[in-house]
Amino acid sequence: MSVRKTETRIPAGLAASDLGESFVAADGRCTLVSYITSPLAVGHENTYVVFVTDTGLASQAQSFDWSFSENGGTAATQSTQVGEAAYTPQGTGSLIVTVKILDSSSTEQATLSLTQAMVPLHAGLEALIAAATDQPGPGASDPDVSRELVNDYNPYYQAVALPTPETGDAFQQFVFSFLFEGAAKTSLSDRTQLIEDLAQALDGGNTDDFVNRTGQGVGPCNIRLPLLAMMPSTGSPLLPWTELPQPTSQNEFADQQLRQKFATLDPTAQIDCFNLARFPKSNITQCAHIIGALRDHYFPGTNFSDVLTGMSGTRAFWIANHFRQGPLSTS
């Protein structure tokens, strides 16, 4: 198999570093992106993706040889037909990830390498979980989700910011709640499978399959791709602002139509939206952007502290509904 379409371009207006920890080849023909930015937590699976942006190299590439060497030891190796592999660190120390892009005669065409640190699970979180276990009442809810977020995505959600900063951290709190809810609602394995299915549908041009699968939210924040196309963080909207009716039966029908419209977009636009939602770093960044845009559209002039606490949280409730099912018609 040659390079999949989903791995032929970095989303327009972004750099590889906006997707995750990255290493760009000196000649710029290909890039390795790690979902998680170093340090990696022991026992937490990480995904690596190779983008082959040079058309000549992309036409030559037929397979990918991966090696994962911890602390200079014997490397664990994988051979993949597509430019994606997963690895789970076994111990703390240093991890060297190397991927070789091979042609049809298994001759090396390019090599990319990334060195990352491997560390124990976050000690502070483990202490919180242990304390919650030992004490009555609510504590650290869903330890596995907490571990995924704190160990794998911490620098991503800590970095979200509004274009116009506000006093306090209500916006960051709100974004984190979407991330927590999305990761809890859809397991990591289900999210991974959806991304694989979407990539295959995009690569094969299977529109019906693609439309059906875009009914689910993508990545840890469960972002719906048509919503993302309506309010991209850079450039003009790819889809016109389209509000969906609230009643369930009408909402589902309208959402299906919206997804079909999304599937008629230029393939590069679909791929860009897919990749923005695919990588946890850009997924969280885009989620934050959408939340800010929904607040600006429906509750302009209200800061996020008021969104969360004013009117018993009604505005937060509605922004969440717009994110999950909308944007919804409020008339």
Add this chain to the structure above:
Amino acid sequence: MCKTTTPPRPTAQDAIRKLPPNSAAAAVIPLESYLQKYVAKYSDELVPLTPPTLPSDVDPNAYKRVAFSILPLLDKAPSPYYAGVFDDDTDFSASLVKVAALFAAGQLLAAAKAALPGAASSSAFFSSFNAALKTEIDTNADDRVKHATYPTSGIIGLYPKTSSILQATGFGTSSGPSVAFTSSFSTNLSLMIVQSDDPASGVCIDRLGLGYISAALNENAFFDKTLTPGPDNTGATGRGIWLTADYAGQTIVRIACINDHPDAQLTTARLMCSLFSQIHLKQLPTSNLGIDLDTNQLMQNLLNEPKSGPNHTAPWLSPSRSPGVAPQFAIIQDKIGFAGLGFVQKPNVYSEGLIIKWNDSTQVDSFNNKIDPGNTNPSSRLSGKIAVCWQNLLGDNLTGFVDGIIDVLNDAISDFLDQKAL
């Protein structure tokens, strides 16, 4: 109405959100860094200051490449904290490579047990088992071994002499058939490891056949014919554990190595260390039935320290040899090696494979508490046992014999456990 009615509850997760990111400072300093530091520090104890007189058929600089492999073990698996120096050099390592014959013998017995069900008689068993072994060897043994010229006397050959290695009994009985080493093979196997006896090694290797030993090593990734003898060499003559001589006068296939002329009893420190670790962790031998734990125990018993009986060997690093430095570890399994280099057979080159146990358990506990605070992942904790292989030491040319080896192991492992600043 709306499908979802649960509002987000951001404050409930705020304590989690506010946690700072994980820090790379929690990553351990690799054992490799300490090993390199102390190999450099003790280089005067590892490498003769005055260049030794070496045979003309030996690389005049290879004596400087004293190889180390150190693999700390978890309870049931190797740890990821491996370290090595010159560990991918394929070196002549003399009697240490007898462990490869022990491994092949274990594999053969495990395979025989897996082949036993269904055989109606001993002769039927040997007939079908020999046929299966022939296919295995023809498929997996190295071509140089398969196409070698063997003595017409038949003393050593390609295929195993299974009836002199195994006895299969109990066919037609209520308890069913069983297979074990013959008494004479078992005796010679013990002598080969416990005393490092050369004639006994010859008996074992001759009976196992070089083709079976080669196939077993290849099948378990202990030899790779596609690699060069070492990372700094050219010519893909192979890298790893290679045994094509019997220690009793028969040398059949010599291949290139680093520290000697082309030879027939070779290993890399990395793969010998791996072989020791796999035996100790009960991961070998394997067959279609899985891991043969009974045969593994037999192999471990032979490697265990202290060995007993007449003429048993003692580890080179043993305190009983009165080294100038006290090891900070106990030796629980061991096999030694030494022999001369080149066609003139001198100077001697020394080597050893070991499983050691670190004496100071508080250092091990301290390291474990760093990598696994709160003991949330017990399987990731070091056991305190460490697989080690060192080789290519011109011990007779050094003032302190193996003192440099002990110094390097003591300081590298101690500092690693303490995570001292480099």
